[in-house]
Amino acid sequence: MGPLIxxxxxxxFMLRALLAGVLxxxxxxxxxxxxxxxxxxxxxxxxxxxxxxxxxxALLIGAxxxxxxxxxxxxxxxGVALITRRSRLSSDTAIGLLFVGMLALGVxxxxxSSSFAGDLVAILFGQILGTSWESxxxxxxxxxxxxxxxxxxxxxxxxxxxxPEQADVAGFPxxxxxxxxxxxxxxxxxxxxxxxxxxxxxxxxxxxxxxGALLAHRxxxxxxxxxxxxxxxxxxxxxxxxxxxLAAGASMVLVAVAIFFIVFIFSSWRDSRPRxxxxxxxxxxxxxxxx
Amino acid sequence: xxxTGDLIVTHGLAVGYRGDLVVDGIDVRIAxxxxxxxxxxxxxxxxxxxxxxxxxxxxxGGELAVLGTEAGASPRRVGYLAQFHASGFVLPLRAIxxxxxxxxxxxxxxGRTTSTDHDLVAWAMETMGVAALAKTxxxxxxxxxxQRVYLAQVLARRADLILLDEPNAGLDAGGRxxxxxxxxxxxxxxxxxxxxTHDISExxxxxxxxxxxxxxxxxxxxxxxxxxxxxxxxxxxxxxxPHAEHAGRFTVAERSHxxxxxxxxxxxxxxxxxxxxxxxxxxx
Numbered sequence: 001m002g003p004l005i006x007x008x009x010x011x012x013f014m015l016r017a018l019l020a021g022v023l024x025x026x027x028x029x030x031x032x033x034x035x036x037x038x039x040x041x042x043x044x045x046x047x048x049x050x051x052x053x054x055x056x057x058a059l060l061i062g063a064x065x066x067x068x069x070x071x072x073x074x075x076x077x078x079g080v081a082l083i084t085r086r087s088r089l090s091s092d093t094a095i096g097l098l099f100v101g102m103l104a105l106g107v108x109x110x111x112x113s114s115s116f117a118g119d120l121v122a123i124l125f126g127q128i129l130g131t132s133w134e135s136x137x138x139x140x141x142x143x144x145x146x147x148x149x150x151x152x153x154x155x156x157x158x159x160x161x162x163x164p165e166q167a168d169v170a171g172f173p174x175x176x177x178x179x180x181x182x183x184x185x186x187x188x189x190x191x192x193x194x195x196x197x198x199x200x201x202x203x204x205x206x207x208x209x210x211x212g213a214l215l216a217h218r219x220x221x222x223x224x225x226x227x228x229x230x231x232x233x234x235x236x237x238x239x240x241x242x243x244x245x246l247a248a249g250a251s252m253v254l255v256a257v258a259i260f261f262i263v264f265i266f267s268s269w270r271d272s273r274p275r276x277x278x279x280x281x282x283x284x285x286x287x288x289x290x291x
Numbered sequence: 292x293x294x295t296g297d298l299i300v301t302h303g304l305a306v307g308y309r310g311d312l313v314v315d316g317i318d319v320r321i322a323x324x325x326x327x328x329x330x331x332x333x334x335x336x337x338x339x340x341x342x343x344x345x346x347x348x349x350x351x352g353g354e355l356a357v358l359g360t361e362a363g364a365s366p367r368r369v370g371y372l373a374q375f376h377a378s379g380f381v382l383p384l385r386a387i388x389x390x391x392x393x394x395x396x397x398x399x400x401x402g403r404t405t406s407t408d409h410d411l412v413a414w415a416m417e418t419m420g421v422a423a424l425a426k427t428x429x430x431x432x433x434x435x436x437x438q439r440v441y442l443a444q445v446l447a448r449r450a451d452l453i454l455l456d457e458p459n460a461g462l463d464a465g466g467r468x469x470x471x472x473x474x475x476x477x478x479x480x481x482x483x484x485x486x487x488t489h490d491i492s493e494x495x496x497x498x499x500x501x502x503x504x505x506x507x508x509x510x511x512x513x514x515x516x517x518x519x520x521x522x523x524x525x526x527x528x529x530x531x532x533p534h535a536e537h538a539g540r541f542t543v544a545e546r547s548h549x550x551x552x553x554x555x556x557x558x559x560x561x562x563x564x565x566x567x568x569x570x571x572x573x574x575x
Contacts, residue, residue: 037382155395162384162392163376169345170396171366216383217428 007242013129017195017238020131021252023139024192024204025230027146031188032209033223034150034181037161041206042092043080043182046099047189048202050076052106055123055193060109065123066138069193073186076102081179126197126249128238135194142191146184153180158219196249203253204230211263229259297322298358298452298483299344305352306336306343312351313339316507319499323451326484328494328513331503331525337487338374340503341454344485345371358452366396370450372441374457374487386432386440387425390416393447415447416440418473420465434461442470446477453477455486459493491517491543 008014035044054072055065076098083094110120150157156172160181164174185205192201212225237252297320305315314336321327329337342348343355346363358365370393393415394408416422419439424432432440438461445453458470471493478484486497494500500516502508502525509516509524523529526543 152400155392155398155400158388159392159395161382162389163373165347165373166371166376166392168347168363169366169369169371170392172395213383217385218383218388222383 003243004239007239013131014238014242016131016133016136017128017248018234019136020128020139020195021234021238022231023136023143024195024201025208025234026227027139027143027188028192028201028204029208029212029223029226029230030146030150031184032205032226033212033219034157034161035185035205036209036213037219038181040181040185043095044185044189044205045202046080046095046102047073047076047182047186048193048198048205049099049106050102051189051193051198052123053102053109054106055198056106056109056119059119060112065194066190069190069198070186072102073190077179077182077186122197123193124197124199125247126193126195126200128195128248128252131195139191139195142187146188149180149184153177157181161219196253200249200253203256204233207253207256207260208233211260214263214267229263230256233259299485300356301353303353304343304350304355306339306348307351308339308348310351314503314506315352317353317501319501319510321452321483321485321499323483324478324481325499326478326486326497327499327501328497329485329487329501329503330489330491330494330517331508332489332527334505335503335525336505337503338456341371341456341485341487345369345454367448368451370445370448370453372445372455372458374460376441382429384429385425386421386427386429386436387412387416389429389440390443390447393444396448411447411449415443418446418469418476419443420469435463435466438462439466439469442473446473451482453482453484455484457487457489459488459490491522 008018032044035041051069051072054068054070054075056068057071058065058068079098080091080094083089083097084091087094107120110123156167156170156177159167159170159172160174160177164178167174167177188205189198189201192204195201196204208226208229209222211229212222215225216222233256234252237255238248240246240255241248241251299319299321301317301319303315304317304319305312306317307313317340319327329340331337339348343350344357344362346357346361350362355362357363358368390412391404391408394404394411398404398408413422416425419442421436421439421443424436424440429437429440438458442455442458445455453474455474458474459467462470474484474486484497486493488494495513495517497513499511500513501510502516502521504525509521519529522543529543
């Protein structure tokens with residue numbers, strides 16, 4: 001079948017990596033859409049890195065990394081909520097503080113043992129080529145969970161992105177749904193770190209959804225575009241890493257960011273073209289009877 | 292507690308932002324099918340009072356009953372137009388998606404949209420003259436078009452109590468006319484209307500006017516409340532029209548900002564004499 005497909009047919013690890021990459025792309029597109037629309041990039045970043053001490057701690061005591069990552073993510077969310085609610089500091093400040101604190105704690109814990117050096121690289125950059133069928137099953141479950149919760153909460157999430165006060169007025173408490181959104185981000189980060197690593201999961205969360213935001217006029221379309229771009233990035237990234245012997249997770253993220261910039265250049269060019277009227281869609285002029 | 296059926300009853304209500312008192316001693320009753328205008332400069336407490344009535348800000352004191360219960364407890368029956376939208380126009384949304392949000396309180400999380408919902412959305416967009424823009428991305432709309440879409444959203448909720456914060460902002464003459472017609476219709480339907488506005492000529496049309504200047508300056512029918520003295524207390528600068536034949540016409544300027552307004556108080560014959568010309572009030 002040629003060099004574009006053979007690597008995935010001939011190598012079980014490549015096929016598993018592709019599956020894992022596509023699953024991560026789907027949940028990252030759903031969650032990333034809200035991260036982009038609500039300007040939650042910073043807390044997404046902080047969550048992605050805040051899980052580090054959790055994973056390191058789990059490795060120290062011999063527990064599964066995913067358990068540690070969950071604990072780390074929950075501590076991060078709880079800490080941000082506590083500081084923002086109990087002080088007059090902005091959430092940016094709270095997130096930043098916890099972010100560096102957790103990252104430093106993680107590195108300190110890892111540095112306790114020299115045998116951890118390889119583990120640190122694996123945590124930060126993922127081990128997509130070592131993906132097992134079990135972890136693919138776990139990712140499929142998590143992706144399904146993220147999709148179901150996002151579908152059930154579609155209306156309050158839309159209101160929240162539009163204006164948190166509108167969500168409150170409409171009877172959907174903004175705090176409750178904001179918390180649910182953070183848990184979805186955390187869940188996505190926790191199950192994705194084994195694939196692309198804690199450092200790069202953030203790229204998969206942002207780049208495809210941001211490209212989708214530039215192209216789409218509806219939120220559902222934005223998610224779909226994000227998922228497709230993520231899946232294409234996974235495929236191209238794995239292929240590039242296979243043929244040129246490059247780091248797999250990083251190649252995937254690099255392709256995703258490159259696609260974002262291509263879309264960005266395209267949409268800037270499209271928006272700068274002269275148009276016939278101020279409004280893109282056809283239709284009669286707005287003001288009729290009152291002239 | 293509320294045998295008269297009034298939609299809003301306050302007694303000694305104190306409102307504020309983050310615990311800091313802005314206005315207290317507010318006593319209003321608003322019956323179905325009647326309107327109240329909140330008039331004052333920026334920072335006078337109009338928006339804070341609206342946010343308290345809609346349940347976004349806790350009251351700081353006094354009593355407040357909205358639709359016979361606590362503020363914020365009846366989302367299906369309350370329509371609210373905010374003065375600002377946090378991030379509305381960068382979203383990948385079309386005009387119709389914004390108006391459809393009006394139906395979310397009735398639909399809940401998973402309820403299916405019915406033909407009633409579709410009809411209300413279509414009617415509201417038609418009423419505000421934005422039906423042709425339904426599929427247009429929100430970010431491609433002008434400020435005035437966007438304000439019409441937000442007003443259509445309020446209409447589509449078909450609320451019993453409607454609270455509007457500066458609904459005129461950015462509207463052109465045609466949009467303003469449609470807005471006035473639409474909400475006059477809501478009043479006839481039996482909804483109550485509370486509007487925060489700078490626009491004194493609009494406020495004159497309301498059943499009651501509450502003048503605010505970080506305190507209650509006056510409350511009552513426009514003809515009793517919108518007097519030169521009271522407007523002076525509220526806005527800071529009132530200038531008499533030099534032409535004698537326009538004895539009831541004043542120019543009202545705000546201390547803080549905004550273009551001066553020409554107000555014709557000749558609509559009722561017993562309008563008081565304008566005050567003697569005053570020097571501009573000191574800032575702050």
